[in-house]
Amino acid sequence: MAVEVKPRESSDVETEQLATGCEAIAEAIRLADVDVMAAYPIRPYDGVMQAAAKLIANGKMDVEYIVADGEHSQFEIVKHACAVGSRVFVGSSGVGWFYAFEAIAVTAGLRLPVVAICGNRALDDPGAFGTEHNDSLAVRDLGWLLPWAETAQEALDLALMAWRVGEDKRVSLPVAIGLDGAFLTHSQQIVKIPTQAAVDKFLPPFDLGDRLLHPDNPITIAPQVDQDWLMEIRMQNDQAMRKAETVIREAHADFKRLFGRGGESPFLDEYMTDDAEFVFFGQGTLALPMRVAIRRLRKEGHKVGLVRLKWFRPFATAEIVRSLSRFKAVGVIDRDYSFGSPYYGGVLYNEVRSALYSQPKRPVVVGFIAGLGGREIEQPMAQEIFEKTKAAASGDLKSGDTTHWIGVRA
Amino acid sequence: MTQTESSITVEVVYRGIFQKTLAQRICRSIVLAARKRGHTGTAFARYGDSPERNGVPAKQFAVVAINDLELEASMAKYEPAVVDVSIAVDDTLVKGVESWAWYGRQPIWKPLRKEGFLLVTSENTPAEVLAQTDTAERPYTLVIVPGGASFAGLWVFKDDHTDYRVLGALAKVVPDWVRLEDVKALIKEQTKDEGAVQSAQYGFDGAKLRAVKSGEGTSSHEVLQFEKPGWTTMRPGIVVDARKPGERNPQYKKYTARTLRPVVNFDTCIKCTMCWLDCPDECFEVTPEGHYEVVYEACIGCGICAQVCPVKDCIVMVDELKFEDNDDKWQFWKKDHDGYNKWFEQKSGVSANPQVRTPPARQAGSSNANPSANPTTAAGGDE
Numbered sequence: 093m094a095v096e097v098k099p100r101e102s103s104d105v106e107t108e109q110l111a112t113g114c115e116a117i118a119e120a121i122r123l124a125d126v127d128v129m130a131a132y133p134i135r136p137y138d139g140v141m142q143a144a145a146k147l148i149a150n151g152k153m154d155v156e157y158i159v160a161d162g163e164h165s166q167f168e169i170v171k172h173a174c175a176v177g178s179r180v181f182v183g184s185s186g187v188g189w190f191y192a193f194e195a196i197a198v199t200a201g202l203r204l205p206v207v208a209i210c211g212n213r214a215l216d217d218p219g220a221f222g223t224e225h226n227d228s229l230a231v232r233d234l235g236w237l238l239p240w241a242e243t244a245q246e247a248l249d250l251a252l253m254a255w256r257v258g259e260d261k262r263v264s265l266p267v268a269i270g271l272d273g274a275f276l277t278h279s280q281q282i283v284k285i286p287t288q289a290a291v292d293k294f295l296p297p298f299d300l301g302d303r304l305l306h307p308d309n310p311i312t313i314a315p316q317v318d319q320d321w322l323m324e325i326r327m328q329n330d331q332a333m334r335k336a337e338t339v340i341r342e343a344h345a346d347f348k349r350l351f352g353r354g355g356e357s358p359f360l361d362e363y364m365t366d367d368a369e370f371v372f373f374g375q376g377t378l379a380l381p382m383r384v385a386i387r388r389l390r391k392e393g394h395k396v397g398l399v400r401l402k403w404f405r406p407f408a409t410a411e412i413v414r415s416l417s418r419f420k421a422v423g424v425i426d427r428d429y430s431f432g433s434p435y436y437g438g439v440l441y442n443e444v445r446s447a448l449y450s451q452p453k454r455p456v457v458v459g460f461i462a463g464l465g466g467r468e469i470e471q472p473m474a475q476e477i478f479e480k481t482k483a484a485a486s487g488d489l490k491s492g493d494t495t496h497w498i499g500v501r502a
Numbered sequence: 503m504t505q506t507e508s509s510i511t512v513e514v515v516y517r518g519i520f521q522k523t524l525a526q527r528i529c530r531s532i533v534l535a536a537r538k539r540g541h542t543g544t545a546f547a548r549y550g551d552s553p554e555r556n557g558v559p560a561k562q563f564a565v566v567a568i569n570d571l572e573l574e575a576s577m578a579k580y581e582p583a584v585v586d587v588s589i590a591v592d593d594t595l596v597k598g599v600e601s602w603a604w605y606g607r608q609p610i611w612k613p614l615r616k617e618g619f620l621l622v623t624s625e626n627t628p629a630e631v632l633a634q635t636d637t638a639e640r641p642y643t644l645v646i647v648p649g650g651a652s653f654a655g656l657w658v659f660k661d662d663h664t665d666y667r668v669l670g671a672l673a674k675v676v677p678d679w680v681r682l683e684d685v686k687a688l689i690k691e692q693t694k695d696e697g698a699v700q701s702a703q704y705g706f707d708g709a710k711l712r713a714v715k716s717g718e719g720t721s722s723h724e725v726l727q728f729e730k731p732g733w734t735t736m737r738p739g740i741v742v743d744a745r746k747p748g749e750r751n752p753q754y755k756k757y758t759a760r761t762l763r764p765v766v767n768f769d770t771c772i773k774c775t776m777c778w779l780d781c782p783d784e785c786f787e788v789t790p791e792g793h794y795e796v797v798y799e800a801c802i803g804c805g806i807c808a809q810v811c812p813v814k815d816c817i818v819m820v821d822e823l824k825f826e827d828n829d830d831k832w833q834f835w836k837k838d839h840d841g842y843n844k845w846f847e848q849k850s851g852v853s854a855n856p857q858v859r860t861p862p863a864r865q866a867g868s869s870n871a872n873p874s875a876n877p878t879t880a881a882g883g884d885e
């Protein structure tokens with residue numbers, strides 16, 4: 093059925109909407125003038141499907157919207173569309189993300205800047221819908237850029253950043269934005285929708301250059317290689333990931349200039365850290381209850397703050413080390429698990445410890461596993477995290493006793 | 503999270519699927535109306551209720567605050583443990599709610615703070631609604647908003663302005679947060695329909711307030727609560743005990759999903775098995791005499807038994823608010839035949855004698871809440 097599409101809105105007035113994280117992403121798809129998106133339903137990603145479909149149905153957006161027969165096809169469709177020069181969007185959640193895993197791996201291998209969201213959801217079994225970061229984190233070694241949003245506004249903003257950074261020729265890597273299921277994907281918040289003119293200034297048209305798969309540009313992509321070629325190809329990906337850090341900083345500076353948002357650093361969002369002795373470290377929506385806890389603890393005289401990680405890949409090691417070295421102790425809160433890992437800690441915990449290893453002055457690092465499967469991190473849990481972090485700083489915890497599960501029934 | 507000068511939390515308790523859109527409209531409108539006077543806010547559904555099932559009680563929330571900092575303070579407990587206003591958009595929900603998201607049956611006022619407001623859309627009187635509400639543990643104000651259980655959020659039903667009436671009534675009880683003029687302006691913007699605006703005024707004017715003291719209400723509803731096991735007490739491998747054949751789930755009973763309940767005339771039953779066969783929840787038990795009796799603890803009130811029963815008025819769907827218990831009614835009929843038939847006639851408004859022609863019982867709720875229009879096909883999961 094033909095749908096009349098209105099000309100792209102040229103309104104120069106920023107508007108405001110009450111939108112879920114998913115709806116905010118749909119607005120970003122519209123503003124970025126995405127060419128192809130692929131859909132296959134799984135909660136919480138399906139919220140984006142619905143919101144984008146409605147924008148198309150209402151004539152507000154013109155995008156080739158392909159409903160796939162499964163997540164693997166979904167990710168293959170956008171990978172191919174991207175190879176022929178389309179700006180693309182895709183996404184999934186939990187086990188759906190895993191069903192697409194092979195396509196996810198090859199997309200990074202091919203240096204195709206697909207932008208995805210992973211609506212973070214616990215992996216089956218047991219079946220659960222709530223947030224857990226293991227789905228996104230499973231691709232951490234493959235060459236995907238992995239930012240995490242905390243609010244619906246940040247989801248929209250990070251999506252625009254994702255196309256800008258991923259499509260930059262120095263990077264040309266896929267990006268998967270982590271959105272916490274329920275807390276972010278399904279909560280309606282007040283979101284500022286930028287103007288098309290401002291977005292057009294920020295986001296240049298997608299141009300694959302001489303890598304464009306087109307009859308006028310006869311090339312082969314994705315040939316079979318062997319040991320004579322593979323390491324050099326991996327090295328290119330490594331270099332692209334290294335450059336991503338600089339490109340993110342540039343894009344962030346532009347974003348701030350054009351939209352007036354984004355905070356001081358693209359990588360870290362620090363809260364009440366100036367005089368802090370102890371900080372919590374984590375990503376996504378857990379920042380909200382921790383900030384509320386910090387305000388309460390500060391009233392009691394505790395010098396405590398929060399460092400929220402906004403990009404897990406690339407891991408801005410130098411900046412993170414510089415930030416965390418200022419504190420006596422860091423309580424890393426993982427909304428994930430890594431069974432059998434060093435100290436049985438979470439993924440973030442071991443990344444942070446590894447990053448700090450060569451520093452002459454290191455904070456004590458304590459690991460917390462909390463909020464799995466969408467369980468809320470409530471104030472008594474935040475209090476427990478604080479007390480254990482503080483105790484560790486004064487050497488009260490036994491050596492090796494560095495990972496704590498918070499809020500689990502015995 | 504209690505109502506302070508800095509924030510207010512409102513919940514909408516509704517029938518899963520059937521009233522999902524209605525609840526969403528109400529919650530969104532609360533935030534948008536409050537936004538008109540400069541407040542900020544958020545609206546969300548309880549994730550644990552989803553995927554919703556037909557009629558199973560579910561919740562959505564609206565939180566409004568004077569600024570972002572206060573909103574955060576309020577959101578630190580994502581699913582509010584305490585609310586300032588609870589809105590039930592079907593009066594049978596006052597009998598208690600057993601949802602997907604928790605274990606056991608809870609009184610409708612469970613999260614309501616002391617001296618909070620319980621808004622109920624109902625065509626019954628405050629006294630009739632209160633009579634079916636669990637004994638109050640703290641004082642609150644019951645507010646009856648004129649209107650029945652609306653299914654208008656479903657696309658097959660006509661809009662009936664239930665959301666506007668609720669918003670009008672809300673403006674009456676918490677004017678510091680939601681002003682009538684803001685509600686009206688919002689509705690006008692969204693609908694360009696003066697009739698819709700007037701519905702908000704009607705909700706404002708027609709809302710009946712009844713102060714409820716501690717101790718008022720009924721103690722006849724069962725207490726249904728369960729302890730959740732810990733990691734040391736669970737069986738490994740995600741194993742749970744199966745139910746034995748014929749055994750019903752003692753942890754999840756389903757009856758609070760009911761707006762209407764089937765009442766059986768055992769005299770006219772021809773023992774054809776149709777109700778027993780077609781009941782999607784296997785609620786019927788065979789009696790020693792070959793009748794089929796409803797196990798009310800398991801019945802969700804879908805009305806399929808009444809639809810498939812070939813005998814006129816043998817199974818009649820009746821407003822759930824008229825019943826105090828889930829007791830076995832076949833025993834009643836066995837022990838006291840005439841007494842039962844009198845009870846049947848009184849509840850259903852239908853004669854127990856098939857020779858007597860009676861008009862069909864007037865059903866509770868709006869014309870939309872009609873059991874013959876059971877919208878099972880409209881169920882939309884969102885997994």
